[in-house]
Amino acid sequence: VVYCNARTTCPSRTTCCRSPFGVWYCCPFLMGQCCRDGRHCCRHGYRCDSTSTLCLR
Incomplete structure (x- = not known):
């Protein structure tokens, strides 16, 4: 489990x-x-483009 804050978690x-x-x-x-x-x-090693719809290396 990953803790985002005291009340919110995400899966491992x-x-x-x-x-x-x-x-x-x-x-x-x-x-x-x-x-x-x-x-x-x-994914790690990529970044979002200016529209947040594509991942760039």
């Missing part, structure tokens, strides 16, 4: 991400890169 081997509205969500990748839109994320 995932990453906690926080939306711009303060809501936590779980990225399915270990050490994932959270995108600014608060809905998407990328």
